[in-house]
Amino acid sequence: MCFRKFVLLVGGLGALLVIGALAGASTLSKNLNAGTFGVPSDFPVYPAAALVGVNETFSTSGTRVTASWEAAAPLATVESFYSERLNQAPWAITQKNPVDGTWEFRTNDVRMRGHLRLSGHGEQTRVDIVLLK
16 A cells, blocks of 8 residues: 555656646746846737747857747738837837848947847748847
8 A cells, every 4th residue: 555655646746747847838938038038028029929049148248139039920010019119118219221121229228239120921920139238
């Protein structure tokens, strides 16, 4: 009987570990869009966009964050979102380059600046940012 109790305890513990890992993975994916890993929590991310990748590098000249998302929406819809949201405090669009489509933005206190590039493919839009802190 003692053996059965031990097996049940281990089985129960294993289930808790699996459930805990799944909950942790869910939290991690939510936090990636909410500002961890170098992307500020107040940076606008298109609703329901899926994070493709993020990289943060440090140097003597500052911190550089690159991040990409895929949005299930046409380019015009995503452009409209960023035109509005990157012009709300604490963010400001400083330039839109009509040649390559890159937008420059910064925070109002000028502590952060960056570039945004949107590229559409039918009903999908890719959002790429480079953020310099």
